[in-house]
Amino acid sequence: MAYDFNTIASSYDRLNYIMTAGMDRLWRRRGVRWLMRGLVNPKTLDVAAGTGDLAVEICSCGAALPVVCVDLSEKMLAVAESKLSENGEYIVADAEHLPFQDCCFDCVASAFGIRNFLHLDRGLSEMARVLKIDGRLLILELSTPDSRFVRFFYNIYAHHIIPWLGSHIAGNREAYTYLPNSIERFPKGDAMLQKLESLGLRAEQRKFFFGVCRMYICVKR
Numbered sequence: 001m002a003y004d005f006n007t008i009a010s011s012y013d014r015l016n017y018i019m020t021a022g023m024d025r026l027w028r029r030r031g032v033r034w035l036m037r038g039l040v041n042p043k044t045l046d047v048a049a050g051t052g053d054l055a056v057e058i059c060s061c062g063a064a065l066p067v068v069c070v071d072l073s074e075k076m077l078a079v080a081e082s083k084l085s086e087n088g089e090y091i092v093a094d095a096e097h098l099p100f101q102d103c104c105f106d107c108v109a110s111a112f113g114i115r116n117f118l119h120l121d122r123g124l125s126e127m128a129r130v131l132k133i134d135g136r137l138l139i140l141e142l143s144t145p146d147s148r149f150v151r152f153f154y155n156i157y158a159h160h161i162i163p164w165l166g167s168h169i170a171g172n173r174e175a176y177t178y179l180p181n182s183i184e185r186f187p188k189g190d191a192m193l194q195k196l197e198s199l200g201l202r203a204e205q206r207k208f209f210f211g212v213c214r215m216y217i218c219v220k221r
């Protein structure tokens with residue numbers, strides 16, 4: 001079963017900020033800068049939009065059309081709506097069965113969401129399906145660092161400090177034990193690029209903070 005983010009919706013933003021020392025905002029901003037560069041008023045879909053921080057960045061880049069925010073969790077989307085109001089459109093739906101026609105968005109984006117899909121390939125293929133030809137897909141996702149030296153410190157942080165923060169700030173140790181475990185199991189780098197290329201996307205990656213966050217930037221052929 002998919003992890004239920006309704007349980008942590010009220011503390012999600014605060015804990016993200018503390019856990020990443022605010023870097024999550026910079027990572028979203030850098031992704032959105034690439035996504036929106038040179039586009040005028042693109043029709044944009046935020047998949048697994050959660051509390052809407054990616055959509056907020058998209059709006060701050062001057063998007064005039066409402067960003068379509070899709071998520072499984074009503075409570076996460078309610079927080080998004082409190083930030084974006086009429087700059088967003090909010091749809092409770094499964095990313096693995098997107099309720100849109102083929103090729104209808106100029107841009108599709110997802111930040112820290114795809115790791116939570118039950119069937120990653122199905123979700124990615126849905127995101128590629130709804131994207132127009134030459135449209136842009138942005139994925140931001142957490143990953144384990146490549147360097148063994150950095151990974152040593154990362155593991156202490158991810159497996160001890162993050163669950164501790166989760167239990168003391170969100171009152172939910174389970175959710176923040178799930179987080180590092182889900183990062184470890186998740187494909188990264190070339191494995192992810194291959195998946196994206198197999199869907200007819202031209203894909204590249206950029207690493208942030210020793211590879212703790214990766215940005216996959218793709219254009220539909």
Ligand SMILES: C[S@@+](CC[C@H](N)C(=O)[O-])C[C@H]1O[C@@H](n2cnc3c(N)ncnc32)[C@H](O)[C@@H]1O
Nearest residue numbers: 005048049050071072073076094095111113116
């Ligand atoms: C870690 S949060 C990321 C939220 C937000 N995108 C951000 O930048 O912080 C992951 C989100 O993915 C959503 N999610 C997980 N599986 C999903 C699916 N199959 N379809 C839609 N949303 C999903 C969860 O409900 C949750 O809100």
